[in-house]
Amino acid sequence: MDAHNDMLKLLYGRRQGYSLEQPFYTDPDFFKLDMELIWYRDWLFIGHDCELPKPGSYITAQIGDYPVVLVRDQQGKINAFHNSCRHRGSRVCNADKGTAAKLVCPYHQWTYELDGRLLFARQMADGFDKSQFSLKPVACESISGYIFICLAKEPADFAPMRALIEP
Numbered sequence: 001m002d003a004h005n006d007m008l009k010l011l012y013g014r015r016q017g018y019s020l021e022q023p024f025y026t027d028p029d030f031f032k033l034d035m036e037l038i039w040y041r042d043w044l045f046i047g048h049d050c051e052l053p054k055p056g057s058y059i060t061a062q063i064g065d066y067p068v069v070l071v072r073d074q075q076g077k078i079n080a081f082h083n084s085c086r087h088r089g090s091r092v093c094n095a096d097k098g099t100a101a102k103l104v105c106p107y108h109q110w111t112y113e114l115d116g117r118l119l120f121a122r123q124m125a126d127g128f129d130k131s132q133f134s135l136k137p138v139a140c141e142s143i144s145g146y147i148f149i150c151l152a153k154e155p156a157d158f159a160p161m162r163a164l165i166e167p
């Protein structure tokens with residue numbers, strides 16, 4: 001089954017004034033396609049910067065298959081990362097929100113700085129390069145108190161969004 005072609009066929013056959021066909025609401029393949037073509041590529045509003053009032057404040061979110069953590073670092077910058085330890089993939093932050101001096105994986109205590117850098121990983125082999133195991137970043141922009149993220153490896157230009165929001 002080719003969900004993309006099935007979706008296009010239904011869209012082209014859509015009648016003005018009628019709702020979308022049932023598969024748009026119930027088909028898991030359509031949902032997956034929506035996530036891949038829209039939600040994983042576009043800038044998404046994720047929260048307000050007042051939710052991260054001080055260094056170490058964090059919030060978490062789930063965007064489809066991807067857990068994300070947003071954290072304010074010591075310089076006041078808001079960073080976004082995939083909420084997944086680079087060691088065994090455990091979630092680094094399990095609560096919806098909180099504060100932490102460092103981000104610590106509950107599984108093997110890999111410890112990350114608030115800017116995502118790996119600080120501590122015990123019992124690793126000689127030559128282990130911590131700089132290669134930082135948390136994976138997610139594109140993040142904050143404007144006029146609104147925080148946006150983009151999960152795409154190469155995010156779309158944020159300038160058009162900025163132009164719509166800036167006073």
